Amino acid sequence: MDSTFGLWVQGISAALEPSNLLFAFVGCIIGTLVGVLPGLGPAAAMAILIPFTYDLGPVPAIVMLSAIYFGTQYGGTITSVLVNVPGESTSVVTCLDGHPMAKSGRAGAALGIAAIGSLFAGLVGTFLLMVLALPLSSLALRFGPVEMFALLVVGLSLVMSFRGGSLLAAFAMTMIGLMLGLVGLDPVQGAPRFTFGNHNLFDGVQLVPVIMGLFGISELLASLEERSPQPITRKITSLLPFKEERKDAALAITRGTGVGFALGIIPGMAGIVPTFMAYALEKRVSKHPERFGHGAIEGVASAEASNNAHAQASMVPLLTLGIPGTATLAVMMGAFMINGITPGPFLFVDHPEIVWTVIGSFIVGNVVLFILNFPLVHVWVQILRIPSRYLHVAILIFCLLGAFTLRNNTFDVMVMIAFGVLGYIFKKLDWPTVPLVIAIILGPLLERALRQSLELSDGDASVFVTTPVSAGLLGLAFLVVAVSVLSGLRPVKRLSSRFSNPAGKADQKP
Amino acid sequence: MSTLHSSQAPAGRRPTNPLTRFGAKRLAAAVLAIVCAAFVLEASSYPYMDWLGPGSGFFPMWVGSLCLLAALGMLIFGSSPAGNPPLPTDGEADLAEDRTLARMRIGGTIVILVLTGFALQPIGFNIAAAAMITALLLLYGTRPVIAVLAGLVGAPAVFFLFAALHVRLPVGPLGF
Numbered sequence: 224m225d226s227t228f229g230l231w232v233q234g235i236s237a238a239l240e241p242s243n244l245l246f247a248f249v250g251c252i253i254g255t256l257v258g259v260l261p262g263l264g265p266a267a268a269m270a271i272l273i274p275f276t277y278d279l280g281p282v283p284a285i286v287m288l289s290a291i292y293f294g295t296q297y298g299g300t301i302t303s304v305l306v307n308v309p310g311e312s313t314s315v316v317t318c319l320d321g322h323p324m325a326k327s328g329r330a331g332a333a334l335g336i337a338a339i340g341s342l343f344a345g346l347v348g349t350f351l352l353m354v355l356a357l358p359l360s361s362l363a364l365r366f367g368p369v370e371m372f373a374l375l376v377v378g379l380s381l382v383m384s385f386r387g388g389s390l391l392a393a394f395a396m397t398m399i400g401l402m403l404g405l406v407g408l409d410p411v412q413g414a415p416r417f418t419f420g421n422h423n424l425f426d427g428v429q430l431v432p433v434i435m436g437l438f439g440i441s442e443l444l445a446s447l448e449e450r451s452p453q454p455i456t457r458k459i460t461s462l463l464p465f466k467e468e469r470k471d472a473a474l475a476i477t478r479g480t481g482v483g484f485a486l487g488i489i490p491g492m493a494g495i496v497p498t499f500m501a502y503a504l505e506k507r508v509s510k511h512p513e514r515f516g517h518g519a520i521e522g523v524a525s526a527e528a529s530n531n532a533h534a535q536a537s538m539v540p541l542l543t544l545g546i547p548g549t550a551t552l553a554v555m556m557g558a559f560m561i562n563g564i565t566p567g568p569f570l571f572v573d574h575p576e577i578v579w580t581v582i583g584s585f586i587v588g589n590v591v592l593f594i595l596n597f598p599l600v601h602v603w604v605q606i607l608r609i610p611s612r613y614l615h616v617a618i619l620i621f622c623l624l625g626a627f628t629l630r631n632n633t634f635d636v637m638v639m640i641a642f643g644v645l646g647y648i649f650k651k652l653d654w655p656t657v658p659l660v661i662a663i664i665l666g667p668l669l670e671r672a673l674r675q676s677l678e679l680s681d682g683d684a685s686v687f688v689t690t691p692v693s694a695g696l697l698g699l700a701f702l703v704v705a706v707s708v709l710s711g712l713r714p715v716k717r718l719s720s721r722f723s724n725p726a727g728k729a730d731q732k733p
Numbered sequence: 734m735s736t737l738h739s740s741q742a743p744a745g746r747r748p749t750n751p752l753t754r755f756g757a758k759r760l761a762a763a764v765l766a767i768v769c770a771a772f773v774l775e776a777s778s779y780p781y782m783d784w785l786g787p788g789s790g791f792f793p794m795w796v797g798s799l800c801l802l803a804a805l806g807m808l809i810f811g812s813s814p815a816g817n818p819p820l821p822t823d824g825e826a827d828l829a830e831d832r833t834l835a836r837m838r839i840g841g842t843i844v845i846l847v848l849t850g851f852a853l854q855p856i857g858f859n860i861a862a863a864a865m866i867t868a869l870l871l872l873y874g875t876r877p878v879i880a881v882l883a884g885l886v887g888a889p890a891v892f893f894l895f896a897a898l899h900v901r902l903p904v905g906p907l908g909f
Contacts, residue, residue: 275898391806395765398800402772405796409789416779416789417772444842448835612873613883616866619846620891623865627853628900636850644843652761670792678786 231353234579238286238587246283247584250290251592252599257291258298258314259603260614265295266550266660267439270431271625273558281562281577286584288558292551293345293588296534297596300337300527301603304330313494313530316502320515320522331600333523335462336472338596340528344480345589348535351484352542353582356571359543363568368675369686373696375669378490378546380700382658384707392654400659403428404666411674423634430557430663432626432639437656438550439622440643443615445650462597464520472524475505479528487536490548494533501529535585541566542578545668550660557664762807769801841872857905862888 237243257268269288276284299314304321317337324333366374383393406417407427418424464472479501486497505525506515515522540546545567547553559566570578596603626639649656680686688694776797779790845868852861867884871877895902 274900278899389807391803391810395800395803395807398769398796398803399765401796402769402793402800405793411785412783412789414779414789416793417775440846444839447838447842448831612870612875615873616869616883616887619842619869620862620866620887623846623849623853624858624891624895624900624902627850628895628902631903633850633854636853637847640843640846640850643846647839648761652758654761666796673792674787682782682786 227357230575230579231583233576234581234583235586236583237282237576237580238583243283243286243580243584244587244591246279246287247290247588247591248595250287251294251588251595253287254291254294254296255298255301255592255596255599255603256294256606258295259301259606260298260618264438264442264551265292266434266554267442267622268295269551269554269558270434271439271621273431273554273561274625274628276558277561281559281564281574282580284558284562285555285577285581286588288555289581289584290588290591292555293531293534293585293592295551296531297338297341297592298603300341301334301600302607304333304337304523305604305607313498313533314526315495316498316526317523317530319502319526320517320519323516323518324520324523327518329518331462332464332468332520334600335597336464336468336520336524337527338462338593340472340476340479340524341531342589342593343476344483344528344531345535345592346586347480348484348487348532349582349585349589352535352539352585355488355539356543356578356582359539360568360571363544364572366568366692368672368679369690370692370696372669372672372676373687373693373700374544375546375665375672377696377700377703378540378544378548379658379662379665379669380703381490381492382548382661384703389653390704390707392652393658396649396654396656397658397662400662401666401669403433403659404663405670410667410671421634423630423632427667428663429629429635429638430553430660431629432635433642433663434550434554434557434660435622435625436639436642436644437646437649437660439618440639441646441650441656443618444643444647446611446615462600468520472520475521475525476528478504478508479525480532482525483529483532484536487533488539490537490540490544490546492533492537492548494530494537494549497533498526498529501525531589538582538585542570542582543568545570547661547664550657553660553664759808762804766801766804766808769797769804773797773801838872842869845869845872854903855905857907858902859888859892860905862891 238247253268253272254265257265269291272288272291276287279287296313300317300321303314303317304325307318307322321333321337324330363374379397383390383397404427406424408414408425409416415425463469482501482504483497486492486500487494502515502522502525505521506512509515509519509521511519537548537552540548541552541556545556545565547556547566556566564570564574564577622639623636626635627633629635646656676686677684686693687697773794776790776793779793780788781790781794782788845865849861849865852864863884865884866887867880870880870883875883892902
């Protein structure tokens with residue numbers, strides 16, 4: 224325990240070094256900016272910025288990208304409260320009470336309690352991550368290829384089951400992702416596959432242009448169909464809620480943090496689910512549930528705390544098991560790998576100084592974000608008033624250059640545009656894109672584990688059900704899919720159909 | 734990005750979405766089935782098993798076949814027909830006009846992106862980006878003078894920003 228505590232202290236001290244602090248600061252600013260601007264999600268923003276981190280080294284690069292991730296969470300809140308358009312999908316629930324608060328002149332209090340809730344959840348979430356990281360990674364270290372294959376199957380089944388759209392479409396998208404992940408050199412024998420003689424494909428389909436296309440270009444194309452919403456222009460005065468409001472919000476923040484972390488630790492759990500559940504719980508335990516949807520500060524507090532706790536918790540499966548649960552974490556995993564580090568159980572053995580610094584930077588990032596956002600909230604409000612066409616052009620330029628500078632070739636730009644158009648079509652078809660992205664990353668790992676398992680067992684596929692851990696994990700994967708199919712457990716779909724109903728605002732109350 | 738709409742403002746209203754019709758979903762499933770069949774065909778050209786165990790074609794064959802099955806399933810049974818709910822019918826003509834304008838903007842944006850992508854290396858970033866910014870802003874309804882000015886100022890600004898971050902952007906035959 225002493226040595227673990229020593230690692231924590233070491234990590235936090237390293238994160239507090241001026242250079243890391245600077246990158247956390249820059250990341251928080253960029254992240255909040257991205258979160259504020261509807262049209263560019265955290266996954267695309269991080270993918271665009273990856274080329275800038277090549278010269279930084281692994282720690283500053285990951286510190287900055289993590290800060291961007293956390294910054295987007297808070298930035299999305301500002302747009303939710305002031306414009307009633309969630310900057311990020313995880314901020315959807317914040318709109319329900321945040322915007323009514325803003326309309327009644329309490330925007331400052333909504334943003335203030337969101338910042339306080341986010342800070343609390345961020346710190347508690349990081350502490351829990353620190354506590355869980357070593358035991359989980361030690362457990363995963365005992366996994367051989369058979370167990371690893373089963374674990375990856377569980378990860379993919381969770382990602383499929385917790386996304387919107389039909390399960391069949393989610394399954395097809397996962398398979399498309401796996402197929403794309405197979406392009407390039409065979410991970411076992413090194414022979415080229417599905418490259419059709421194109422040398423640009425020998426390294427496989429690059430994740431960064433795919434993410435920028437699916438989550439940047441396609442979002443932008445979709446937003447060209449929409450009329451720009453108008454922000455609330457009333458001046459924001461005090462960011463501190465009243466004493467009574469703070470008291471009401473304190474328990475909501477605690478409960479929201481608990482729900483967000485407990486659900487966020489499950490790989491593939493979309494952020495909107497714990498956020499919605501925390502909100503629903505808060506409404507249930509409230510003495511005045513009728514206030515929810517009309518500006519209840521507990522609604523904002525629980526949603527924001529849950530949202531940020533989920534962001535921290537989703538790092539647990541990424542860092543300890545190497546399973547990214549969201550597209551944003553898939554980019555994060557890509558950033559680790561570009562820097563020669565593979566997330567997973569060996570991370571804590573091979574690169575303890577890096578991983579503990581990164582975890583330490585989560586604490587620093589959350590504090591920086593809190594300090595930064597109080598004085599800067601007026602700046603973010605002004606940014607919301609920039610006409611969307613200028614923002615669209617800026618986003619397109621940065622996407623174009625992000626793809627081009629990856630390997631200095633036009634091929635990656637065309638890949639990005641192609642995936643942008645595909646992403647737009649997938650959006651129209653209601654086919655979820657997150658399973659595709661995660662499958663691209665996990666595909667090569669899954670294939671390697673499968674082939675190694677079958678080589679070790681002389682081609683006997685029963686090894687997957689005769690090994691207890693593998694059998695248990697595959698049983699879990701089966702259960703997840705079966706429950707999803709049989710009971711129609713489609714939380715995100717139900718939620719998104721509720722929230723995207725333009726005519727039925729009254730129905731938005733959960 | 735999800736959108737949540739205020740009852741007072743029509744902000745973010747989407748035009749009716751033709752692709753969410755059931756037929757379009759089946760068409761997409763048919764296209765996917767063809768792609769998967771081609772993938773399986775290509776996978777069959779790699780060894781399924783070799784002396785070590787599963788060969789290069791083993792996993793692709795399974796993945797391609799499962800995807801083909803899923804595509805056929807969507808083709809036969811259809812995936813969820815749920816899409817955006819129909820919009821209120823106030824101003825159908827406005828909506829049709831919006832839709833046409835949106836399609837023009839989307840198509841134009843894609844064409845401009847592709848052209849810029851191909852032009853980056855031969856003519857350099859500054860000229861390509863200036864043209865891109867101007868063309869996009871004109872497409873999005875900005876006044877010509879402002880669009881041209883934004884292109885002339887924006888492209889070099891981005892170039893110098895990247896240079897400051899030690900990221901080299903392509904220069905054209907004229908050296909900029």
